[in-house]
Amino acid sequence: MVFGKNTPTISQQNEREAEREDDDDVIEVVDEDQNQTQQVKKKPSPTDEKDPKKPLLTEVRYVGSGGSNAGGSKPWACNHCKGTFTSSYTRIHYHFFGAPVGTKAGIRRCETLLRDREKHEKLWRKVQDAENIGVSKALKNSVLSKNASSKKRIEESFAIMERHAVDMKIVRGLCANGIPFNVLRNPQFVEMVNAIKRAPDGYKPPSYEKARTVLLDECVRDVEKDLTPVKDTWYTQGVSIVSDGWSNVKHQPLINVLAVNSRGAMFMFAEDFSGVEKTGVEISKLLLGAIETIGPSNVLQVVTDNAANCKAAGREIEKVYKHVFWSPCCVHTLNLIFKDLAKEFYWLNHTYKRGKKIVKYFLNHTHALSIFRENSQLELLKVAKTRFASHYILLRRIMDCREALATTIVLNSWREWVKKGDENTKMIASQVVETIRDDNFWDDVGSVLEITKPIFLLIKFCDGEGSKMGEIYERMDNMMGEIKDVMKDNEYASYYPQVEKIVLARWEKMTIPLHCVGFALNPRFYDKNYLSKMAPGGIPRKAPNQDVEVVSGVMKTFDRISEDEEEGRVLRDQFATFHMKKGIYSMVATQADAVTMDPIDWWATYGSETPELAEVAKKVLSQLISSSSAERNWKPTTWFLFTRTFDSNLDFQIPIKPVRTKSGTSIPKACTYIEGSSSRLQEMAWENLDEEDMEDGNGKRQRLD
Structure with a gap:
């Protein structure tokens, strides 16, 4: 048995009831002679259109002739949106106020009233007044009487309109003051909006003087x-x-x-x-x-x-x-290595200048750049001289755009554009084309990138956020080894001693005793698995305490930070306990966590046996290097x-x-x-x-x- 198989839904019942109203608007007429009540169908009359019980008729005008039924559907035009429809009085309600929940409107809403809240509310009050003075059957089943929730929907629709208007005010305010749209993501901005919503009626923003003096000082104190x-x-x-x-x-x-x-x-x-x-x-x-x-x-x-x-x-x-x-x-120092290499090696500087000439030519000629962009998903980069690793960045992008550049210079559009240029433009264009077609140039670019990539990666590491004091010394060692590995099979392998000399000269100016302490107090560098692997350059790794330069830097630091000889002796003794893995440092868990835990957290967890050294370690390892x-x-x-x-x-x-x-x-x-x-x-x-x-x-x- 299917329950409710033939039972109409509430919405269907509402629609049927509305249809019955549309078909027959019936009134009772009393015949004094026969004293009998007869049902007759009322003919439409001019007075009907001004019936106070049907106030919406004054907002429309009938066009053409309707059926014989006084109630029924008739063609009419809205005085507000000028739309023409054929429907009953009920649909006129739907046109102005929308249909009740669960009922199909069968007619579109009046767009003019949707945009004009004042007119909408005025008409709404007019209908309410008509229902209060004496509601007819038609008005009894109107949108207002049938479902009070329609009022809520109207309020919601106007709320949407109001929100849009407020949104526009906010966006215009941002544009007028040159404030980036990212401020809308700022939680402080959201807090400001919420505070304004909760503000008492009549609230006005603070004055310019108050904001920049009293309120600013208070804001600074809060921050x-x-x-x-x-x-x-x-x-x-x-x-x-x-x-x-x-x-x-x-x-x-x-x-x-x-x-x-x-x-x-x-x-x-x-x-x-x-x-x-x-x-x-x-x-x-x-x-x-x-x-x-x-x-x-x-x-x-x-x-x-x-x-x-x-x-x-x-x-x-x-x-x-x-x-x-x-x-x-450290970032400035490493960046100077690029400049030193460019001064020392003509081939490196010459390669960079040729690449820079390509970039400059395209960026200075919009039509040439437009042709290039049609064949490339990447943009050419013009990097300022003050920008870190500018040599590597520019050449790296040119290498990535090699295929697009080669395609650009063989296109007819490129050739035709060059022909139209002046003599200087043609001359430089021919040099650019010659460079792009030169395989030796691209080989040199590849060699420069291979040699300088380890330096670039270290600059990238140093320029990042966070405390890097515990890793910079080891990474400098690795960088030198990586350059050595790359130059073994490079056509410029014979220049490695000069490269090494330049890098080490800058390293000596950069390294301070704190770098040695950070390296020596990083527990990860005492791990057996780490020490068993070869370092870049084929050099065996050794623990920090076995490096003379590192130990010397540690002792210098202990001497400078100690208030007296006794404190220095305590630090040296505790350092020996740490690197020789005595006491708590000999535990399996301690050594395992040395590899996986953050060094600062590791010292906070296991440094109780050497408290003075742990305090030094946590402070040193928390410092930045650039x-x-x-x-x-x-x-x-x-x-x-x-x-x-x-x-x-x-x-x-x-x-x-x-x-x-x-x-x-x-x-x-x-x-x-x-x-x-x-x-x-x-x-x-x-x-x-x-x-x-x-x-x-x-x-x-x-x-x-």
Whole structure:
């Protein structure tokens, strides 16, 4: 038995009832002579159209002639949307207000009323008033009386319209103020919108003066409270002072100062050096002030670029605080290797210039570039000289575009375009074509990329976020071995001794005792499986304690960070316990976790037997090795809170301090905060350089010298 087989649904019942109304609008007429009630069909009359019980008839006009049935379907036109329909009075309701839930409307909605809420509400009240004074059978079954939920649907439809209007206001506000659409993803923006929704009636935004003074100061205090967990790690993990110079659009020479460790980077302040010579003494005063602010006992190193005045500033700092090391930026140092190689080897520099000429020609001629783009999914990259590893980046992209370049120069469209050019354009075009067709050029590009790739990969590693102090020493060793392996079968193998000399010369300038300590206190490098494998270059691996240079650096560090001889002796004894795997370090679990666990976590877990050494290890391993975090574009235009503009694990918003002049006073008004910074593009996203989505840019960076 099928239950409800012949039972109509509620929607079907509603439709049938509406159809019955449409077919017969019946009224009762009393005959005084016969005193009998007869049912007659009322003829349409002009008064019918103005019946207060059918107020919607005034919103339409009948066109043509209908049937003999007074109720029935008649052709009519809407006075609002001008649409023409044939239906009953019920469908007129549906046209203006929509059908009840579960009922097919059978007619489209009036678009004019959907867009005009004021008209819609006025008509809605008109129908409600008519029903209140005396509802006829037709109105009893109208949309208003039949289903109150239709009112909710109308309100929802207008809510959609209102939301769209608000959305447009927001987008126009963003466009008018040049605010990127990424702000819509910012949780702070969402919080702001929610706060405005909850605000009392009549709320007005704060004034310009109040926002930039009282409210900004309060906001800075709130953000500083949020950064308290980061500051708390300074006592346990130490901190590095990072600094680098740059210029804003007003050409003001500024120096950023940040406090960084493995938990995050905190912007401290920016110093304006306008009219002041950037000597080592002046820079050291700036950095010493930052050290005093943080607390000298929490600072392990000061990281700057490799300029001579920065090195002099480092010496001044070490005179005041012997436990604070000056550390040159590893990324800058490694980048100088590219420049040294280009100066030393003509073939490398010549190859780079030929490749650069190809890129420059296409980028300077839009029609040639258009022809190239039709045959390539990749863009040619014009990398600024100040960009790290610019030689490798440019040549790598040219190699990836080799096939597209070769296809471009054989096309008829290319030849016809070249013929139309002037003599200089034709001459350079012929040189470009000759270079692209030269197999020796492409062989040289391949050789340069093979030799320099290990350097590039190490730059990419150093320029990334996170604490790298425990790995940089070992990776430098590996880089040298990888270059040796590549040049064995390379046509330029005879140049390896010169390459090695250049790399080692830069390495000596870059390496500091802290690098040795980080290497020696990284438990992973004492693993038997690790030591059993050959290092790149065919060199046997050895534990850090067996490397004379490493042990020497460790002892120098222990001597500088110890307050007295006894403390230094304790550190040396505990270091012996650690690398000889005595006590807790001899346990199987301890040695197994040394390979899989983060070194900082490993020392926090197993360092209880050597507490003084564990404290040193956690602090050293938490430090960074480059000043790249200070060189990023810190979005200083109209934002009063800095956020990192590059992919990183440092998710904290940073409070801006006023830009200070050397006299100690704040720069007045608009210059009080670091506004109008140059729109330098983000430094090359190293994680994408091995893919096919590299981007062009014209970043600028200014050294402190």
